[in-house]
Every structure is written in structure tokens, then in C-alpha cells.
Amino acid sequence: MNLRDRREFPVYLGFVAPALVVYLAIVAYPVFYSVFLSFSDFNPNKGGNWNFVGLMHYTRMLQDPNFWHALKNNLIVVAVSVFGQIPIGFVLAYILYRNMVKARIFFQSMLFLPHFLSVIVIGTIWKRMFEADGPVSGIIQFVTGDPSAQFTMMLHANQVMIPIGFALIWIYTGLYMIIFLANLQKIEDSLIESAKIDGANEAQIFMRIIVPILWGTILISSVLAIAGSLKGFDLIFGITTQGLQRQNALVLPIFMYETAFRDYSDPMRFAYGSTISNAIVVISLIMIVISNLISKRFNPGEEE
Amino acid sequence: MKKTLALLIVVMMLVPFVVIAGGQQEQGQKSEKVVVDVMAYGDNSNQEGVSWKRIVEAFEKQNPNIDIDDEMLYDEAYHQKVVARLAAGDVPDMAYMGADARWGAPWKEADQQWDHREYLDPMYDRDLIPAMGPNGEIYEIPLGTSNITTVLFMNEDLVKSLGFSAPETYEDMVAMVPAAREAGYDVVTIDGADGWAWGSCLMSAVIARMSGDPNWVSKAVAGENKFNDPAMLKTLEFVQQMVEDGVITEKSVLVDYGANTSKYNNGEALFMVQGQWVAGAIENPDVKAATQLMAWPELPGQKDGVEGSVAAAIQVGYGLTKKGASDPAVRDAALKFLNYFYSEAESTQRLRDGAIVAPILKGYEVPEDIEPIVKRKVELAQTAMNTEVIDAFLTGAPNDALNSGAQKIVAGQATPQEVADQVEKLARQ
Numbered sequence: 109m110n111l112r113d114r115r116e117f118p119v120y121l122g123f124v125a126p127a128l129v130v131y132l133a134i135v136a137y138p139v140f141y142s143v144f145l146s147f148s149d150f151n152p153n154k155g156g157n158w159n160f161v162g163l164m165h166y167t168r169m170l171q172d173p174n175f176w177h178a179l180k181n182n183l184i185v186v187a188v189s190v191f192g193q194i195p196i197g198f199v200l201a202y203i204l205y206r207n208m209v210k211a212r213i214f215f216q217s218m219l220f221l222p223h224f225l226s227v228i229v230i231g232t233i234w235k236r237m238f239e240a241d242g243p244v245s246g247i248i249q250f251v252t253g254d255p256s257a258q259f260t261m262m263l264h265a266n267q268v269m270i271p272i273g274f275a276l277i278w279i280y281t282g283l284y285m286i287i288f289l290a291n292l293q294k295i296e297d298s299l300i301e302s303a304k305i306d307g308a309n310e311a312q313i314f315m316r317i318i319v320p321i322l323w324g325t326i327l328i329s330s331v332l333a334i335a336g337s338l339k340g341f342d343l344i345f346g347i348t349t350q351g352l353q354r355q356n357a358l359v360l361p362i363f364m365y366e367t368a369f370r371d372y373s374d375p376m377r378f379a380y381g382s383t384i385s386n387a388i389v390v391i392s393l394i395m396i397v398i399s400n401l402i403s404k405r406f407n408p409g410e411e412e
Numbered sequence: 413m414k415k416t417l418a419l420l421i422v423v424m425m426l427v428p429f430v431v432i433a434g435g436q437q438e439q440g441q442k443s444e445k446v447v448v449d450v451m452a453y454g455d456n457s458n459q460e461g462v463s464w465k466r467i468v469e470a471f472e473k474q475n476p477n478i479d480i481d482d483e484m485l486y487d488e489a490y491h492q493k494v495v496a497r498l499a500a501g502d503v504p505d506m507a508y509m510g511a512d513a514r515w516g517a518p519w520k521e522a523d524q525q526w527d528h529r530e531y532l533d534p535m536y537d538r539d540l541i542p543a544m545g546p547n548g549e550i551y552e553i554p555l556g557t558s559n560i561t562t563v564l565f566m567n568e569d570l571v572k573s574l575g576f577s578a579p580e581t582y583e584d585m586v587a588m589v590p591a592a593r594e595a596g597y598d599v600v601t602i603d604g605a606d607g608w609a610w611g612s613c614l615m616s617a618v619i620a621r622m623s624g625d626p627n628w629v630s631k632a633v634a635g636e637n638k639f640n641d642p643a644m645l646k647t648l649e650f651v652q653q654m655v656e657d658g659v660i661t662e663k664s665v666l667v668d669y670g671a672n673t674s675k676y677n678n679g680e681a682l683f684m685v686q687g688q689w690v691a692g693a694i695e696n697p698d699v700k701a702a703t704q705l706m707a708w709p710e711l712p713g714q715k716d717g718v719e720g721s722v723a724a725a726i727q728v729g730y731g732l733t734k735k736g737a738s739d740p741a742v743r744d745a746a747l748k749f750l751n752y753f754y755s756e757a758e759s760t761q762r763l764r765d766g767a768i769v770a771p772i773l774k775g776y777e778v779p780e781d782i783e784p785i786v787k788r789k790v791e792l793a794q795t796a797m798n799t800e801v802i803d804a805f806l807t808g809a810p811n812d813a814l815n816s817g818a819q820k821i822v823a824g825q826a827t828p829q830e831v832a833d834q835v836e837k838l839a840r841q
Contacts, residue, residue: 152499153522239605240666258663263823349668351607352819355812366812369495372517373808378499 139389145382151375165376165383175384178363179391181269182338185359186395188273189280189333194326196277197284202314204285205292216289220282227279231346234275238262238347244271262348268356272347279343280336284329291325292318327403331396338392341365360388445479446745448736451494453508453728455486459692459765463758471752478745498522505736506746509552510728511544512804516551524733525551531743533751540772542726552731553750556759556768557793558724561801562617562708565676565684565694569702570597574682581710582659585683589658592682600654601681603672604664604822607815611802613685615647615818616723617708620799622646624715629800632839639810639839640832646713648828652821653712665822688793691785692766705788707796721797725804727768769793810838 144150146165150158169175200219204212222230237243244259261267295318303313319326341361348354354362367374368381452468454461461484468480483504485493490508497504498518510516511525519525527549532538536553544551566578574591576584585599592599603609620626623643631637632644654660667675676684677696684690694700707720730750737743752758759771760779763786770778770790778790803811817831 151521152501153495153518155501155522235668238666239668239671240663242666245666256663258666260666260823263665263819263825349605349607351605351610351812352665352816352823353605355816365492369492371808372513372521373810375521 142382142385145379146386148379149376150379152378154375161379165380166387168380169383169387174358174363175360175387177265178358178360181357182359182391184269184273185276185337185340186334188269188276189337190330190399192273192277193280194284194329194333197281197329198288198322198326200281200285201288201292202318204289206310216285219285222279223283227342228346230275230279231343234271234347235349238271262353262356265356268348268353272344272357275343275347280333284333287329288322288325291322295321323403327399330399330403334395334399335392338388338395360384360391364388445477446741447479447481448506448742448746448749449504450480450482450730450746451490451497451504451507452482452484453486453490454484456484458486460767461486463761463765467753467758471749474752475745475748478749480749494518498524503733503735505739505742506730506732506749508728509731511551511726512801513807514803515728516544517807519551519733524735525549526732526734526737527551528553528731531747533747535751535773536754537772537774537776544726552729553754554727554729554772555762556727557770557772558798559688559727560722560724560769560789560793560796560798561612561687562614562723563686563688563690563789563792564600564706564708565686565690566704566706567676567679567682567699567702568704569698570679570682578704578706579709582708582712584709585659586657588682593658596680598661598664598675598681599659600683600685601667601672601675602660602664602685603667603669604660604819605666605668605671607812607819608803609669609672609685610651610818611806611811611815612723613687615651615814616801616803617721617799618647618650618711619643619802620718620721620723621708621711621714622650624717626718626721626797626799629802630805633805635840639814639836640829644835645828645832648818648821648831650711650713651818652828655822660822662822662824665819688769688789689767691789694766694785700783700785703785703788705785705792707792718797718799720795721799722792723801724793724798725801806839809841810835813838 145152147160147162148158149161149164200215203209204216209215238259238261239245240258242259245257248257248259249255259271261271299317300313303317308316339361340359344357344359345354345362345365348357358366364381364384367384368377371377374380452461452464454464456462456465464482464484468482472478472480483493494507495518498521503522503524507519509519516525525545527545529548529550532541532550532553540557541550541554542558543549568578571577571588574588574595574597576588576591579585579588588599602614616629619628623637623641625631625643628637628643632639632641637643651660655662672684672686673690673693675681677694677699679696679699688705691703691705694703707722710719730753732743732746736746754771754773756771756773756776759768759773759776762768763771763778764782766786766789770776770793778787802814806814814831814835817826817834820826821828821831
């Protein structure tokens with residue numbers, strides 16, 4: 109630190125300190141506390157003494173079938189986000205950017221509209237869509253001619269993520285479309301015009317020019333999608349009813365919530381819930397590292 | 413520029429002090445008041461929440477030296493906040509609570525249940541307030557008498573229109589199925605998409621009938637009975653039989669609480685299974701007038717001694733915590749508020765709103781002008797034998813397995829034996 113920096117240090121501190129204090133109190137402290145809890149038998153509701161229990165809760169978690177079921181569902185959500193929302197959002201953004209449809213502003217607004225709604229409201233709307241004799245069942249009844257036909261995917265553990273994945277795409281694709289559109293608009297028109305003059309068709313322009321330029325944006329979007337997918341709680345909580353549906357659609361954050369906040373019969377529920385939370389963080393980090401490695405593998409020059 | 417920047421920083425740093433100073437001044441004004449920190453139950457769109465706000469406002473007007481500092485939440489949000497506040501050591505002085513495995517568990521675990529007996533006003537009828545602790549402790553003042561969770565609401569007009577009368581046996585209900593289907597009605601509607609409805613509102617009644625023991629559930633939780641004993645197996649088989657007989661439809665596992673009450677309100681079902689509290693949500697005047705509240709009729713395989721029984725739990729209500737009771741000023745202010753909250757006028761209003769079965773006040777007489785549906789509820793409470801509600805004793809994973817197990821049976825994904833074995837296994841872990 110040179111003399112000038114040292115003189116201006118209090119000013120920097122003045123800017124940083126308030127946010128830092130809030131961050132430490134609201135984010136850092138709970139994170140460290142959660143790590144501590146996961147290695148102890150402490151029940152904050154009961155108080156008293158605590159003991160170090162080592163990896164007991166982590167072992168329990170790895171042996172718990174609910175954990176693997178929730179992880180599988182979470183990975184489906186990640187896959188839907190990364191391989192569904194992002195590519196569709198990218199293609200839609202490109203269609204709008206290249207003016208391939210009329211009423212561009214209308215479509216842009218319509219696609220982004222779900223993002224303005226509360227996720228719990230969206231969950232409730234979709235819950236109504238899937239209920240007995242609801243709109244989706246109505247369509248099935250109309251198509252099959254069977255007035256008793258019902259939409260039952262929400263009742264089956266191996267099918268429940270299909271309607272939920274559809275809802276996820278409906279909600280978040282608009283967000284990625286806007287991100288890609290904003291970045292596409294920064295590309296010089298002359299670049300595309302030059303490619304056209306050189307004889308490139310629309311597909312070649314997309315694959316050879318647009319995708320490489322936006323590779324960084326794709327990576328950032330993937331990181332956002334992975335992190336968002338693993339901590340996603342509200343939509344699945346809102347779209348399912350308590351009981352079989354929520355059990356079928358169990359994801360790690362809901363598993364953590366059900367464990368720590370509802371299972372009063374388990375005196376170590378907070379410690380076990382913290383263990384699940386920590387697992388969510390670790391899994392997120394692993395997936396983000398993997399996505400970075402894949403990104404570098406396919407486009408090594410992007411980061412430089 | 414530097415001076416301006418420095419000035420800006422100084423001003424920004426002063427802002428919190430000014431705000432804190434302002435807060436302290438306000439605190440100073442408040443310090444003359446006794447502040448009672450309350451966790452209330454309800455929201456601004458339901459009767460419970462609206463009544464709470466009105467009562468607090470009126471009480472504070474009459475008692476300017478008492479400040480009821482409330483935080484009002486509803487449903488899951490309430491339960492989440494209770495857990496979070498207790499775990500954080502932020503214990504309220506008074507709260508909406510119960511004494512069972514769901515509503516009482518976090519308070520019991522945090523050692524915040526306080527025995528009200530010594531301080532209860534004589535206006536309460538002590539015979540109507542059940543013991544909540546091992547030595548007869550009273551941890552909260554119930555909003556009303558026992559909370560019946562397994563009421564069979566019958567639309568009498570609809571039943572009569574099909575040429576039937578109130579069923580005396582389950583077979584009488586089965587006999588209604590063809591005519592009801594022909595007319596496009598469900599026989600019994602249940603919010604089967606909500607797991608708890610199967611346990612609280614249906615199986616709690618059935619298990620007592622199949623076992624002949626009103627206290628079968630608590631004995632099972634204590635290990636005296638097993639959850640895969642014949643009584644529980646027969647209970648789960650009865651759920652399956654209801655679907656096979658068409659009394660409950662398979663699609664009921666896709667009907668949630670709101671859709672269930674709407675279905676009954678719209679006259680699309682002859683019967684509805686729910687707790688007594690839903691009487692207040694029957695708003696269609698024709699359906700309301702035609703509604704009879706009854707216990708389940710005689711079931712196939714039912715044991716003697718439990719005829720016409722209903723499952724009922726101790727009603728939830730407001731109670732002081734140990735923390736609130738530790739300060740005499742807060743304790744007295746809170747008890748004063750409770751006496752106002754449970755006054756005859758407010759209890760009558762709660763009765764009219766359909767929120768309770770009957771008040772717990774000494775010498776209380778049901779007003780003459782009260783709606784027939786409320787009178788029928790009181791009659792049911794006075795005549796039916798009470799048995800235990802499953803989730804008042806069973807909680808966590810085994811309770812979830814039982815409820816979702818019933819849903820799986822209805823959806824054809826599990827057998828009664830599989831569900832019973834799973835519940836027993838989880839209950840003993």
C-alpha cells in the first residue's frame with residue numbers, strides 16, 4: 109500500500125464497511141454457523157451443551173434414500189435449466205435480434221412476462237392447471253374423449269419432474285432471452301454484414317459468429333442456472349400439495365426445510381438440516397467448476 | 413472534490429446515529445407502556461386475522477398503557493417462524509399455540525410452555541379445558557371446546573333429491589354411488605391432494621372404529637400397539653375399499669383444500685370430509701341451510717363401544733410463554749388481553765364465524781339467533797364420543813409416510829400392508 113492509498117484507506121473503508129458488516133452478519137455468520145451445526149448434536153431450539161459428532165450427519169445423509177431422490181430431482185432441474193432454458197432463450201433472442209418475427213416487442217414482452225410474477229403465484233397457477241378436472245385434464249379429456257381422464261403425472265415419482273420442468277422453462281426462459289438479447293445488441297452489424305457478403309448463411313452466422321462471441325454469456329448464464337436450480341425452493345413448494353406430490357418432487361432445499369423445520373420428532377433436525385444445506389453448497393460449487401472446465405475445453409480462448 | 417466526498421461520508425455515517433436516536437426517543441415514549449410481544453395466527457384476508465386485528469385495536473384503545481406488539485402469520489409461514497424465532501432465542505411473550513405433537517412440540521422442546529392454571533380467570537369453565545401436561549397443566553387457553561377433525565358434512569337436499577336419507581351404515585353410502593354418478597355428483601369429496609387430510613380427517617376416525625379403542629393412536633406411539641397391527645391394516649384397507657366402491661373417487665388425490673370446499677359449496681358432492689372449522693367456509697346459502705354435520709356411519713368391521721365417534725384434538729389457542737410470564741407486568745397485561753380476547757362477545761363472534769365448536773366459558777348459552785349449521789355443530793360435539801387425532805400424537809417421518817401412504821393406496825401405487833409396515837418401521841427408528 110503506497111502513501112496515497114494509505115491516506116485514502118478510511119474513504120475506502122467508509123464505502124465498504126457498511127455492506128461488509130451486513131454481509132458478515134447476514135450471509136457469512138449463518139454459513140459458518142451451519143457448518144458448525146453439521147458437525148455437532150446441538151439443537152438451538154433446546155439450547156444446552158453440544159458435542160462434536162464428526163461426520164455422523166454426513167454419513168446419515170449419504171445413507172438416506174430421500175437425499176438421493178432429492179438430488180436426482182435437483183439434477184433434473186439443473187438439466188432443464190442448462191439444456192432447456194438457456195438454449196431456448198438463446199434461440200428466441202436470436203430470432204428477435206434478427207427480426208425474424210413481426211411484433212418483436214410484443215413477443216419479447218410476452219416471453220419475459222412470467223418473470224414479473226411472484227414464483228409462489230406462478231406455482232399456484234400451475235397447481236390449478238394440474239388439479240383434478242383442471243385445464244390440463246380438460247385438454248386430455250377433450251383429446252381422448254374420456255370424461256374421467258385426469259392428468260396424473262404429479263402423483264408419480266418418475267414423472268413429476270416433467271410438468272415441473274415445463275413450468276420452469278416457461279418461467280425462466282424469458283430471463284435468459286433478455287440476457288442474450290442485450291449481449292446480441294452489442295455485436296456490430298458490420299460483422300454480420302461482412303459474413304453475409306462472404307456467403308455465410310443464417311445457420312453459419314449463428315454457429316460460427318454469434319455463439320463464439322456469446323460464449324462468456326452462455327457460461328455466466330449456466331452458472332446462474334446451476335446455482336438457481338440447486339437453491340430453488342419456492343416454485344416446487346408452490347406447485348405441489350403437501351404429501352405425496354411434494355414427496356415425489358422433493359428437491360434438496362425442500363428436503364432441508366422438511367427436515368429442519370417440520371420433523372419435530374428428530375431432536376437433531378437442525379444439525380441434519382444444516383448438513384443438507386452444506387451439501388447443496390458443495391454440489392453447486394462442483395457443478396460450477398465442471399461447467400467452467402467444459403467451457404474452457406470447448407472454447408479455450410474465451411477466458412483470455 | 414475531496415472535501416465534498418469527506419462531507420458526504422460524514423453525513424452518511426451520521427444518518428444511522430440520527431435514526432437510532434429517533435428510535436430511542438420513540439422507545440422512551442413506549443417505555444411507559446407495557447409491551448406484549450405476540451405471535452398471532454391469521455392473515456389480512458381471513459376471518460381469524462381480521463378479527464385479531466380488530467380485537468387488538470379495540471383492546472389498545474381501552475388500555476392505552478398496554479401495547480400488543482403482534483406479528484401475524486398464517487399456515488406454513490407461521491410454523492416456520494415459530495421454529496426460527498425459538499431457535500434464535502427470540503421468544504415472544506405470548507403466542508398462538510397448541511399442546512400436541514404439531515402445535516405444541518416446538519414450545520415444549522424450547523421449554524417455553526407455561527402453566528396457566530393458577531392465573532386463569534374464573535370466567536373460564538375449567539371442565540372444558542383439558543389437561544395438557546402430565547400433571548394437568550394448562551399451557552394455552554383453547555379457542556373452543558375439542559376440535560373435531562373428522563366431520564362428515566352432508567348436503568341433505570342433494571341426498572334426498574336422489575331418493576336417499578342420512579346413511580346409518582357405510583353400505584347405505586355405497587348404495588348412493590350409482591345414482592350419484594348418474595347425476596354427476598361425487599358421493600364423498602375429500603381434499604386428498606393434501607396428505608394431512610387423510611390422517612387428520614379420515615383415518616383418525618376409522619382407526620378408533622376398527623380398533624374399538626379411542627386411545628389407539630397414543631398407545632401405538634408409545635409402542636403398546638404397532639402401526640401394522642390388524643386395526644391399522646383394516647383402516648388402510650378401508651381407504652382402499654372406499655375407492656373401489658366409488659364412495660371416494662381416485663381423482664380425489666388431485667383435489668386440494670380450496671377445490672374440495674368449492675366442490676361441496678357448488679353442490680357437486682353429497683358429502684364432504686373435513687374438520688369442523690370448514691363449516692365457516694360453506695358460503696352457498698342453500699348448501700349451508702341443507703348441511704348436516706355427522707359422524708361417520710357404522711363402518712364394515714367396526715368394533716363395539718365406539719359407535720358414532722369422532723376424532724377430536726385439544727383446540728389451539730393463545731398462551732403465555734415462560735419468558736412472557738417471567739415479567740409480572742407483561743404477564744398481567746397479557747392475561748388481561750386474553751380475558752378480553754376470550755370474552756363472551758368475542759367467543760360468540762368466533763362461534764358465528766364457524767371457527768370453533770363451542771366456547772369454553774362458564775355458563776355460556778348458545779344465542780337463539782345463531783345459524784342452524786353452528787347449532788348442528790354444537791349438537792355433534794355434545795353427543796359424539798371423542799377419539800384421538802393421529803397427528804396430535806404422531807409426527808415427522810412416520811406421520812408423513814402414513815398420509816402419503818394413504819394417497820398411494822388411492823392412486824394404486826401401494827398396498828395397505830406396505831404402507832403399514834413402512835409407518836411402523838419409521839415410528840420405531
